[in-house]
Amino acid sequence: AKAEGKGNFQFYAGAMSDALLHKLGIEQALRHAVKADEFLLHYQPRVDTRSGELRSMEALVRWQHPERGLVPPLEFISVAEDTGLIVELGALVLEKACSQLAEWRRMGLPLKPVSVNVSPRQFNSDNLVSTLTGALARHAIPADLVELEITESCMMSDTEKVSASLAKLKAIGVRISVDDFGTGYSSLSQLQQLDVDVLKVDRSFTRNLADGEQSQAFFMTIVSMAHILDMQVVAEGVETVEQLEILQDLSCNEVQGYLISKPVPANEAEQFLRKKLLF
Numbered sequence: 001a002k003a004e005g006k007g008n009f010q011f012y013a014g015a016m017s018d019a020l021l022h023k024l025g026i027e028q029a030l031r032h033a034v035k036a037d038e039f040l041l042h043y044q045p046r047v048d049t050r051s052g053e054l055r056s057m058e059a060l061v062r063w064q065h066p067e068r069g070l071v072p073p074l075e076f077i078s079v080a081e082d083t084g085l086i087v088e089l090g091a092l093v094l095e096k097a098c099s100q101l102a103e104w105r106r107m108g109l110p111l112k113p114v115s116v117n118v119s120p121r122q123f124n125s126d127n128l129v130s131t132l133t134g135a136l137a138r139h140a141i142p143a144d145l146v147e148l149e150i151t152e153s154c155m156m157s158d159t160e161k162v163s164a165s166l167a168k169l170k171a172i173g174v175r176i177s178v179d180d181f182g183t184g185y186s187s188l189s190q191l192q193q194l195d196v197d198v199l200k201v202d203r204s205f206t207r208n209l210a211d212g213e214q215s216q217a218f219f220m221t222i223v224s225m226a227h228i229l230d231m232q233v234v235a236e237g238v239e240t241v242e243q244l245e246i247l248q249d250l251s252c253n254e255v256q257g258y259l260i261s262k263p264v265p266a267n268e269a270e271q272f273l274r275k276k277l278l279f
């Protein structure tokens with residue numbers, strides 16, 4: 001009977017695709033990693049387009065795997081999202097961001113807001129509000145030092161439900177941004193109804209800026225629309241001086257990208273807080 005069982009297992013294992021085995025492997029390792037707290041945050045500055053002044057920093061999670069080293073989020077966030085582990089992982093990220101702010105405060109550094117990415121599953125979970133208020137309270141961090149980045153596609157699912165969730169978060173006092181704007185399918189009326197503070201324009205639009213007038217006019221239209229709706233605009237993925245100069249002409253409020261800095265560990269991000277002017 002034992003041999004038969006083993007044979008069955010091999011049969012099923014053989015029938016599983018490499019992709020599925022890979023995903024199951026990641027899931028198991030992730031489960032362990034959440035318990036063992038193998039995650040850390042890197043920070044990428046967001047600066048004023050004209051003055052180069054530091055405005056805030058985005059926290060981006062990395063997995064410090066004991067054998068594989070630093071694993072980028074693209075390799076595990078979607079598995080975490082599919083398995084629901086993202087709710088726990090997201091709570092860890094919020095906790096770490098608040099605890100880092102508290103550490104910088106203890107060091108006497110002038111603080112700037114930290115933005116944290118919130119996945120769709122996390123946004124729709126009932127715990128987000130209590131997780132957030134818990135993390136803020138534990139580290140005595142004022143809510144306006146935290147911004148939540150919610151992807152455009154996630155915000156567009158069910159406008160009424162989304163508005164209600166946003167209202168609860170805004171009542172806490174955190175800022176809200178629409179992440180990867182331009183890659184989802186939001187309508188103008190949906191956007192008008194949402195009480196958000198910041199529009200982060202996806203880096204595909206930044207990449208096209210140097211192509212010509214049409215791309216620039218298009219970007220300018222997004223900026224005008226956002227300003228009419230009382231939102232600040234951030235260009236993601238700014239890599240060249242040429243892009244920066246175009247964005248200055250287009251009155252885009254803030255820029256983020258490799259031109260200013262890649263995401264860096266907390267001890268390096270500390271320098272941004274000290275320097276204040278990043279270009």
Ligand code: C2E
Nearest residue numbers: 060061072073074077093117118119237238239257258263
């Ligand atoms: P995102 O939220 O759009 O974050 C920006 C990503 O673009 C980051 O990749 C950043 O390193 C990269 N980036 C920044 N500037 C440039 C640039 O000038 N050029 C190029 N080519 N890339 C640039 P990263 O850190 O690998 O994160 C990838 C994605 O993983 C994020 O995209 C976000 O969707 C997700 N993610 C990261 N951290 C978290 C988290 O804590 N929770 C959740 N739910 N998702 C996260």
Ligand code: CA
Nearest residue numbers: 058117149179
């Ligand atoms: Ca983001």
Ligand code: CA
Nearest residue numbers: 179180200236
């Ligand atoms: Ca983005």
Ligand code: CA
Nearest residue numbers: 196197230231
């Ligand atoms: Ca507003």
